[in-house]
Amino acid sequence: MRRKKLVGLFILMLTMVLVLAACGGGGKNIAIGPPASETNTVSSLILEAYGLGEDDYSAYQEGFGDAADGVQDGNIDISIGILGLPAGSIESLQASAGDVKMLDLSDDAIDHMEENSGYQRYTIPQDTYDFLDADVETVTAYAVLVGNTDAIDEELGYELAKSMVENADENTHAQSEQMTLENALQGSDGLEIHPGAKRYYEEQGLTVDNPEAELSATDSKDEFILGTGSQGGTYYPLGGEMANIWNNNIDGINVTNTETGASIENLASIRDGDMDLGMTVHVPALDALNGEGDFEGNEVTNAAFIGHIYPEVVQIVTRENADIESLDDMN
Numbered sequence: 001m002r003r004k005k006l007v008g009l010f011i012l013m014l015t016m017v018l019v020l021a022a023c024g025g026g027g028k029n030i031a032i033g034p035p036a037s038e039t040n041t042v043s044s045l046i047l048e049a050y051g052l053g054e055d056d057y058s059a060y061q062e063g064f065g066d067a068a069d070g071v072q073d074g075n076i077d078i079s080i081g082i083l084g085l086p087a088g089s090i091e092s093l094q095a096s097a098g099d100v101k102m103l104d105l106s107d108d109a110i111d112h113m114e115e116n117s118g119y120q121r122y123t124i125p126q127d128t129y130d131f132l133d134a135d136v137e138t139v140t141a142y143a144v145l146v147g148n149t150d151a152i153d154e155e156l157g158y159e160l161a162k163s164m165v166e167n168a169d170e171n172t173h174a175q176s177e178q179m180t181l182e183n184a185l186q187g188s189d190g191l192e193i194h195p196g197a198k199r200y201y202e203e204q205g206l207t208v209d210n211p212e213a214e215l216s217a218t219d220s221k222d223e224f225i226l227g228t229g230s231q232g233g234t235y236y237p238l239g240g241e242m243a244n245i246w247n248n249n250i251d252g253i254n255v256t257n258t259e260t261g262a263s264i265e266n267l268a269s270i271r272d273g274d275m276d277l278g279m280t281v282h283v284p285a286l287d288a289l290n291g292e293g294d295f296e297g298n299e300v301t302n303a304a305f306i307g308h309i310y311p312e313v314v315q316i317v318t319r320e321n322a323d324i325e326s327l328d329d330m331n
Contacts, residue, residue, distance in 0.1 A: 027057040028322075028330055031067030031079040034230065038263035038281045039064070041294060042119070042314060043080045046105065049112035050327045057330060063261075065232010068093045071100075071319060078103070078318045078327075082141070082281065084175040084234045084310045086128050090317060094131050099320035102129070103327060104137045113139045118283035122313055138316070142187025142282045143175075143235070143309040145242075146267070147194050149302045151224065151276040153217040157196025157306060159250045160277075164307045165204075167245050173238040178310035181206070186308040187282035191289060194304035213304035224276040226257045227266035235262055235279045238309070264294050271300040278303070281312050 030047070033039025040061065047057070060067065060076055068089050070076030081087065094100040102124070105113070113119045122140035126132045145164070147157055161184075168179040181204055193210040201208050226243050229235030236259055243255040255277065260266055266278030267288040284294065291299030318324045 028077040028324070029060055029070075029075065030057045030330075031060045031062050031064075031070060031076050033061065033067075033080065033082075034063050034261040035061050036264045036268070036294070037229075037261045038284050039080065039082050041264070041284070042082060042113075042117070045113060045117060046080065046109060046314070046316075046327070047330075049109035050106075050330060052327070052330055063230025063232050064089055065230055068232060068317075071317060072097045074319075074321075077322045077324060078316060080314065080316050081233070082312045083315050084143070084178075084238075085124065085313055086174065087234065087315060088174070088237075089232050090129065090315060093317065094129065097319055100129075100131050101318050101320050101322075101324070102132060102136050103316040103318060103324070105139060105314070105316075106326070106328070107137075109327070110137065110139055118286060119314070122311070124313060124315070136315075138314045140311050140313045143279060143312045144187040144191075144282050144285060145306045145309055146191075146270065146278050146280055146285060146303040147306045148270045148273070148276045148278075149194070149213050149215050149217060149304050150273065151217050151221060152194065152196075152215075152304075152306075153219050154194075154196040154199070154215060155219065156217075156250070156253065157194035157304075158200045159196070160246060161194075161197035161200045161307050163246055163249050164242070164309075167249050170245050170248075171238075171241045173234075173241050175234060175238050175310040176241070179308065183308050185210075186311075187285075188305045188308070189282075190286050191282065191305040194306050197304075197306045210305065216302075221276075222253050224253060224255045225274075226255050227260045227262075227269055227275045227278040228257050229260060229262035229279065231259055233262065234310075239279055267295070267300050267303055270303045271298075277306075279309065 032043035228239035269275035287293035288300035
């Protein structure tokens with residue numbers, strides 16, 4: 001009888017260990033972004049910069065919307081997101097919770113990001129959110145639109161780029177203010193540019209030094225899929241408005257935006273011929289072109305830059321009642 005109890009206790013303890021392992025370790029609960037997303041990759045780099053391994057925290061691979069709900073409910077201690085400024089999901093979280101805190105990255109962590117990725121130091125001004133009592137030091141990249149060179153012909157590439165700039169005032173999303181001719185080539189460094197987009201920008205007086213992508217697309221297609229991101233992030237609502245504006249201003253096409261895991265999934269879907277347009281951070285787009293990082297040995301040769309969308313800023317949020325002042329507190 002005693003032996004049966006011991007065996008039962010052992011099985012119970014083993015089950016608990018396995019459950020904890022499946023959750024990704026101990027410590028605080030940290031939302032690191034969906035699998036195969038740029039947020040997930042960046043989160044790993046940030047946590048690495050603080051000397052945190054998988055056993056030091058429990059990882060939740062959620063989109064930022066679901067992660068924000070978890071922060072509000074107290075089930076997630078920290079959420080890492082790559083979002084525009086200001087991020088509506090963070091404003092909504094503050095409106096619901098009332099005690100949102102945004103964490104700085106340390107100088108050492110920023111140096112680590114700059115040395116190991118295409119992200120650069122960025123200061124979030126205090127007046128970006130009502131709850132900030134000081135500027136926040138973090139890192140940023142750029143959100144860009146890329147097109148499938150097997151699906152987007154030269155004329156459509158031209159019209160897409162033109163509409164992004166000239167019809168941006170029809171877009172009610174806050175990040176649409178960033179889609180200007182002045183910003184049009186931000187995030188394009190090192191990427192191949194779509195010939196149609198290049199022609200439009202050069203007509204507007206911009207100097208385009210990017211290599212020109214080779215097209216295999218014809219003009220026989222009229223239905224297109226735009227990959228965005230999770231509904232709780234910036235890509236999905238902004239991409240929905242962009243698609244509607246293209247449909248209203250470019251004759252003969254219908255663009256449908258779809259929810260995805262964002263950058264990496266969008267690029268992979270373009271490579272595999274399952275997507276025509278994709279929103280992505282420029283850093284994984286470079287990796288995709290060069291067959292590096294998440295695309296090592298499996299490069300994306302049919303994605304071309306069409307236009308800049310907005311700066312993508314890493315924003316790390318928690319709540320005052322979590323009693324976390326810095327990611328250093330995780331050690």
